[in-house]
Amino acid sequence: MKQLKLEDYAIIQPYLEKANYEGYNSNFVTMMMWNHEYHIQYEIHDNFLIMLHHYKNIYFWAMPFTTPEFYQEALDYMIKYSHQHGFPFMIDCAIESFVSTLQKNDYSHQFLFERTPFNDDYIYDKDMLQTLAGKKMQKRRNHYNAFLKAYPDYEYRDLDIVKDFDIIFTCLNRWEGEKDNLSESMTSEVRGIMSLLSSKHLLPFHIGGIFIHNQLEAFIIASKLNHSTIQIHVEKANKDIRGLYPAILKELLEHHFQNEKWVNREEDMGLENLRRSKQSLHPVKMIHKYRIYENQTIIEKANDHNLEDIKKLWLQCFEDETEESTNYYFQELYHKENTFVLKNDNRILSALQIVPMSIMKNKKPEECYFILGVCTHPYFQKQGLMKQLLYFVLSKYTNKTIYLQAYHPEIYRPFGFHASHYHQVIEIDKNMLKNYSDLKISQQYDLLEKYYHQFVSHFDEYRIRSHEYWQLLRKRCESFNDQILIFEDLGYFIYHEDDESIYISEAIYFNQNNLLQMLSYFKKSSKKLILECDMTVNLNCESKYIITMMSNTLQKDRMESNKYINEVY
Structure with missing residues (x-):
């Protein structure tokens, strides 16, 4: 080399x-x-x-x-x-x-x-940045016009490396030296600028500056790229002078690069302020970037050292998860012995947890498994990593009934999973609800388990919820900001409320008349009332069906009203 x-x-x-x-x-x-x-x-x-x-x-x-x-x-x-x-x-x-x-x-x-x-590189329309025409450039145009009004006698000229080296160096020291904490990257950038300036006679780039009262107040360095594109390497200006940044770029584009169409202003480095600044100039496209690694993936059971990496992956993958709900999951439900991870170069890219779950089928309990969560790092998706991990785990649990939640059913059908459980999501017409003055709200949380068993006894297939499940339910609801509402002798709701709607995610009731009585609790609310419930509910309201669970023991999707499973975790 x-x-x-x-x-x-x-x-x-x-x-x-x-x-x-x-x-x-x-x-x-x-x-x-x-x-x-x-x-x-x-x-x-x-x-x-x-x-x-x-x-x-x-x-x-x-x-x-x-x-x-x-x-x-x-x-x-x-x-x-x-x-x-x-x-x-x-x-x-x-x-x-x-x-x-x-x-x-x-x-x-x-x-x-x-x-x-x-x-990612930000790419802009050169004419837009040069002319500042159009509604999108109004704010930048206002800054530029303010600059013209304040400094009508400014001068732009190409800088000469021999004659102007000292004043450029002095300006850099002045502008950067005023910052309280000069970052490592800034220090390196200054060194890079000086290196470029000393190379001007051998490299094809342009450098121009704006002088006000014979003092350099801004300079810019740019060169030509392929694809009719200009790259802006450096833009430095006195930040106290309004409109100086749009002015220096406009001048450069007017004096050079007449045949180019696009301007590349490099990346934002993941810095929020820089991202907002670059997006405010309305890029016409982004050049997406990647890192490429040698594929040396392995799959193994999780160990104690993997916990924090799996938690981080969980938060990155599931948009509806919060710090609170994630902490609840990993403190109360996560078990390393039920978790498999896919790694590359010791970095966890995908994880899957599969846990035992008891199902009652036709009055007989059956020990099954529930895939609680499958997640692949967002930056590595659509490369078959989840497929690789899922096939590996399924091969470990042959001849077992396995369930999983179906947020995206089409993903899992190629693996032999089909819809096994459905729910209705109903927008409740409050006009059909009566006023009930005798509703009794209870704080006896031990009623939850009792009411659930009474409710599911009418179904041919349902999940057997353990005593531990009920001990954790209130904590789980708190972590998701859900509310539990117990109606004495009628049933209970678990619901979530925001500024616009009340969403009932679990409705346990004894008969449909009881359900209507419970719904009437929200009659006077101005918010939209949404009910997610089992398939036996028959209300004259707008509704849709959703798949709540899939199973690997079915040959096709089966919408049956005699089944009930409603699980998040």
Whole structure:
């Protein structure tokens, strides 16, 4: 491997052009600006060029610079090199078109692909940023007009590396030195800027500045990318001067890059303030980025060291989960011995918990299993990891009836699961409800178990809820911000209330007249009343059916009213 140097531009650039990647990471100017931090090395082979970065004890590759027919040859060499030199294979900042090409080829099983949205490039319409025309640019246009009004005699000119080096350096020190805490990345950026400036005579980029009263107040550095795109490497300005940022960019675009259509303003690095700033300029598209790893997945039972990683994964995957509900689950219901994890390079990417569950079928108890949760990291989804994990677990529980909740039924049918239990979701017409003055609300929570057993005794199939289940129910409801409402001698509701609606997620009652009496409790509420209930309820209201549970013992979906299971966990 050779160290990348400024003098290598003429050697490297033809390979960059051959690869023709979108994205600013494949720009030689960018490489040189940050080479002090990433210590880039390269090798040239007959059909490809490869680059290896070394950042804070982590090695990673750039995409191979070649045409698609040589991707596999290059990747095979890069993997072999990684193995020989004792570091994990990883490509960072791979663009979507490159990833898509790999995924369509036979060797795609060699790799795992991780979405890294914090690395995505923001792409803008050049004319919009240059003219500031249109409703979307109104706020920016107002700032620019305020600048023109305040400083009508400002001067824009291209900066000369010899004549202007000292004033640029002085301005950088002044602007950055005013910050209370100069971050490591800022310090590195200043070093990169100075490196670029000292290389101006050898690299194809433009640098321009705005002077006010003969003092430099802003400067900008940009270069040309492929795909009719301009990359903005640096924008620095006196933040106390309103409209200076739109002015410096507008001037650069008016003076250079007349034939380009797009402006690449790089990534937001996952920083919320930077994200809002870049989104406020209305990007026309994003260049999506990925990390690529060698696929070395293994599946094993969870251990004590996996707990925090599984909790984090759970929160990332399930949008309706909160810190409270997740803590409840992992404190009260999680068991490592029932949990399987899929790992790659010791990183948990997918997890599944399968727990024993007792079902009453035709008056006979049956020991079954319930897949309580399957989750795959959002950045690794749609690569078959859940499929791999689910098949592995199912092979461990052959000849067992297994249930799972059906948030997305179409996902599980290929695995042999079909809908076994349904609910109705009914929007209650409150006009049909009568006023009952004799409703008795009880605080005797031991009635819950009694009422449930009385209710399910009418069904041919239902879940047997253990005594432990009832001991935990109130705590579970608290964690989900659900309410329990017990009606003496009628039944109970578990419901959730927000600003617009009351959603009853469990309705336990003795007969339909009792159910109507219980619903009348909410008659005077101005909120929408939604009832999720079993299939035997017959109300003259708008309703829909939902699948609440699937089973691996059915050959097709079966909508039967004599079954009842209603579980979250």
